[in-house]
Amino acid sequence: MTSSISAWIWSERFWLPENVSWADLAHPPPGVEYPRMGQILYALPLAVGVFLLRLLFERLVAKPCAHILQIQAGVPRRAQPNAVLEKLYQSKTCPDTRQLEGLSKQLDWDVRKIQRWFRVRRNQDRPSTQKKFCENLEKLQTYPLLIHSCICSLQSPWMWDTRQCWHKYPFQPLSPGQYNHYLAELAFYWSLMFSQFTDIKRKDFVVMLIHHLATIILITFSYANNMLRAGTLVMCVHDASDIFLEAAKLANYAKYQRLCDGLFVVFSISFFLTRLVIFPFCVLFESWEIVGPYQAWWLFNGLLLVLQTLHIIWFYLITRIAIKAIFKGKVSLVIFCLTFTSVTAKFTFFVKHLNNYWMDSDSV
Structure with missing residues (x-):
């Protein structure tokens, strides 16, 4: 029964294009290696290590940094x-108006006094600025590893000629x-799953839990059916802007x-360039043109859509x-426009330069 369930879950008709089988991927040519599902399981003990490292980092680094910057916990x-x-x-x-009136009669308290009690009680549960600072600093210290992985991936020609992903x-x-x-x-995402139950419980707890779970599923199954080039591109596109958001939060605290x-x-500019320009054109459209849709294609691209x-x-x-922020005078419109123009120009020059480099390499 177990084998039949496994065969149903890993159906070749679902996960792979036509005329391709798992046996084809299990026996690569000499000197070539294809992904194997067992290899990715090492991420679980590594995630536990990352989670424990975050707890240690909060105690030894994040809190002292908060004290140096005079970010108080506050009581x-x-x-x-x-x-x-x-x-x-x-x-x-x-509580709504009906509940407030019922409590007023039950406790013989004024409605305003009850509203004040609930306001104070909500403030009591709110995390301090120091706690939020420490959590963001913990996340930020993980990003250099991910950015290093992205930089290593940038050396691949298919990161710049994205049609090679397919x-x-x-x-x-x-x-x-x-x-x-x-x-x-x-x-990293498994460690975020663990830490969600120890971090500050925010309003979007359930949404973020679903997001992390969906991300883990996408990463795992894209590895299993060798969609690594597109998967790496998607991960780089997301990590590129997130690091600036976490840094902005720290500066605000x-x-x-x-x-x-x-x-x-x-962050705003990098978010626009990576997630609204590169992401849809390179991942969603080119795969349709080159590979063509099959059952797993609809699943992955549906989630990406x-x-x-x-x-x-x-x-x-x-x-x-x-x-x-601009109209309130917090951010100068001139600075915003200059930064946008500068970053966009540098980004375009960088892409053009690397494209020329890979074209010259191919010609050689």
């Missing part, structure tokens, strides 16, 4: 102990850099407003924040 005002209000608070932090798919050799990149990314504004401008929809929504929110 919030505590609400008056009340068993009835506490019981309701555990199920509903903002040439001869799925018979594409596995390189050590691709394996290390996948292992690092999967360990430390009250370095100008640094925060500058980092947010860079949902992700692209989120990118558009997030960029809309980012634009709103940027416009509000």
Whole structure:
């Protein structure tokens, strides 16, 4: 029964293009290696190590840094102990008018006094600025490893001529850099799954839990069916802008407003270039043209299309924040335009230079 379930889960008709079998990938040509599912399992113990390293980093590095920057933990005002209000608070932090009136009669308290109690109780549960600073610094210290993996991947010609992501798919050799990149990314997202239950519990807890789980599934199964080139490109596209967002948050908590504004401008521009320009054209459109759709293609690209929809929504929110900041005088419009022009020009020159480099290499 177990073998039949495994055969159903790993159906060749679903995961692979026509006329390709798992046996084809299990027996690569001499000197060539294809991904094997067992290789990616090493990400689990590595994720545990990353999680423990984050806990150690918070104690030995993040908190001392917060003290040096004079980011205090702060002790919030505590609400008056009340068993009835506490019981309701555990199920509903903002009671409606009917509930407030019922509590007013039951406790013989004024409605305003009850509203004040719930406000103080909500503030009591809010994390301190120091706690948020430490969490963001923990995440930021993991990004150099991911950025290093991205830089190693940038040396591959298919990162710049993205049509090569699909040439001869799925018979594409596995390189050590691709394996290390996948292992690092999967360990990182598994560690985020673990840390969600120890970090500050935010309003988007369930959404982020689903996001991390979906990301883990995408990374695991894209490794299994050798969609590594496109997968590495997608991961690089996402990591490129995230590091600036985390850095901007840290600057905001430390009250370095100008640094925060500058980092947010860079984040906005990099988000636009990577997630609204590179991502859809290189991943969604070219795969249709070269490989053509098959069952797993619809699954992966359907999930990536949902992700692209989120990118558009997030960029809309980012634009709103940027416009509000400009009109409030927090960010100079001239600085924003100059930064946008400079970063875009450098990005275009960099891509053009590398494209010429790979074309010259191919001609040789």
